[in-house]
Amino acid sequence: MLAVVLTLTFYARPAFAVNPDEMLSDPVLEGRAREISQELRCLVCQNQSIDDSDADLAHDLRVLVRERLLAGDSNQQAIDYIVARYGDYVLLNPPLKPDTYILWASPFILLILAALAVVGFYRRKKRDGRIAPANLTDQERKRLDEILSPSGD
Template identity: 75%
Template sequence: MTRRLLTMIGAFGLVIGLMAGTPAWAVNPDEMLSNPVLEKRARDISQELRCLVCQNQSIDDSDAELARDLRVLVRERLIAGDTNEEAIDYIVARYGDYVLLNPPLKPETYILWASPAVLAILALLAVFAFYRRKQREASNATTSLSRDEQARLDEILGTSNGDKKS
């Protein structure tokens, strides 16, 4: 029974691993070029360009209509004789550096490059402040009572200097 269960779990893990490891190409057959060299170049370029709808997918992986339009535009530029760099520059000229999955480091893109580090630092500061506040609250809770507070507590509890009143 246990052996069968382990075998099923292993098989399930293998299937999931195989499915996760294969990319889901969104390129439709009607978009593909008949020239395999140009198609390969188009695929290479498409892997470098961000889908502006999905934002964390390349246009090669995205099913969005805008991604399809960009794939077609890349192929049109290649058919027109553009090099890979010229085709990418054409797309960047129209949509800006944000369309690149790996934007260049320049003053206009500093925020794109710096934001992950800034967010990580802010998260660390928030965690530090949280634990610092917890530590302060814990130390405040263990402070001793003043003489007046102790006398009032003894009065309420009915004790005087540790002796019980009857």
């Protein structure tokens, strides 16, 4: 029972990320703020949106988005404001441009490196397996014969 409660608590945790005191009274603006927050990455949590994160920086970014919306910014203007301050990395889906090539290429580079490591491992294992065992000395062969011979002889 405890495991079920802990599991449910773990999965429900992101639902508590946006604090009630952050929410705007206008439901339309709040909806826009939540939409924008789903597109922005928490720089502390790495792969969570600021809407799902309970980190202090995510809280600050959520408040900043709401301030920009209250100032009359469009969704894109609010996003552009955040990107201007934190860079393209703050976007969960960064644009493909020279500054972000490494972000887009890194999964493929890591996959290639992992494949090369696996190939190298199996080549080394195959090569090491082909090495002939050392020949036994006369003393070792005699001892082996004693061990393997039936005890009745």
